[in-house]
Amino acid sequence: MQLASRLSLLVVVICAGVAPLRGQDRSAAAYNERRQAMVDLIERRGVRDSATLSAMRVLPRHEFVPASQRSRAYGDYPLPIGHGQTISQPYIVAYMTEILQPKPGMKLLEIGTGSGYQAAVLAQIGCEVYSVEIFEALATSARQRFDRLALAVTSRHGDGHHGWSDAAPFDAVIVTAAAGYIPPALVAQLKPGGRMVIPVGSVYGVQNLILVEKDPDGNIRTRNLLPVRFVPMLSGIR
Numbered sequence: 001m002q003l004a005s006r007l008s009l010l011v012v013v014i015c016a017g018v019a020p021l022r023g024q025d026r027s028a029a030a031y032n033e034r035r036q037a038m039v040d041l042i043e044r045r046g047v048r049d050s051a052t053l054s055a056m057r058v059l060p061r062h063e064f065v066p067a068s069q070r071s072r073a074y075g076d077y078p079l080p081i082g083h084g085q086t087i088s089q090p091y092i093v094a095y096m097t098e099i100l101q102p103k104p105g106m107k108l109l110e111i112g113t114g115s116g117y118q119a120a121v122l123a124q125i126g127c128e129v130y131s132v133e134i135f136e137a138l139a140t141s142a143r144q145r146f147d148r149l150a151l152a153v154t155s156r157h158g159d160g161h162h163g164w165s166d167a168a169p170f171d172a173v174i175v176t177a178a179a180g181y182i183p184p185a186l187v188a189q190l191k192p193g194g195r196m197v198i199p200v201g202s203v204y205g206v207q208n209l210i211l212v213e214k215d216p217d218g219n220i221r222t223r224n225l226l227p228v229r230f231v232p233m234l235s236g237i238r
């Protein structure tokens, strides 16, 4: 090959290598950069569990919020998802996930599917996730999201106060709406040695995030973790 044509080939290859990103690629790269910054912040705030952090580094949180909220998807605050409900603050999602000590293969129940983001984090870690949502419209859109993103979450529409008896018992239970009391069915559906995390307290004020542990003999111990503010756990079917 002539030197001139070799040089022009080299120029083409170099130019291809530094070609500017376009359209979707550019926004994917921008979202990725913001997502890494979000997880860096969560790590600085004290979350250490590597499975939790890795899952949040890859999951596209912007796919879990309404289109009008996409530009805010990687801020450390809750966002509205319709029906008066919210997707939780990323730090709280990370904190609650870490508390559950999630491992691949663990069987887990979530009450309050909402956007599906919390369930997605657990599924990304490799947990077998069951999730219940009281608003039919939210349950439907979350299921479509799980399918689109190929996330192994089994979800249904219903009132989570009753848990999911057909799929019980669970290694862990996570409740992402504020309860006035700890629903007895959820404690009953927890395996001996299992743990549950649940915000409990005044539904329109500040609640306590509580860790419920069931020891191998079935005895229950509860511990206050931190003050939180969640949307209320509702009753009936919507």
Ligand code: SAH
Residues within 6 Å of the ligand: 085, 086, 087, 088, 111, 112, 113, 114, 115, 116, 117, 118, 119, 132, 133, 134, 135, 138, 158, 159, 160, 161, 176, 177, 231, 232, 233, 234, 235
């Ligand atoms: N885990 C969600 C957070 C959603 S906010 C996420 O990652 O986006 C809490 C959710 O709990 C809301 O979607 C609300 O509709 C739902 N919820 C409230 N009461 C419930 C109940 N009794 N059973 C099931 N879901 C309930």
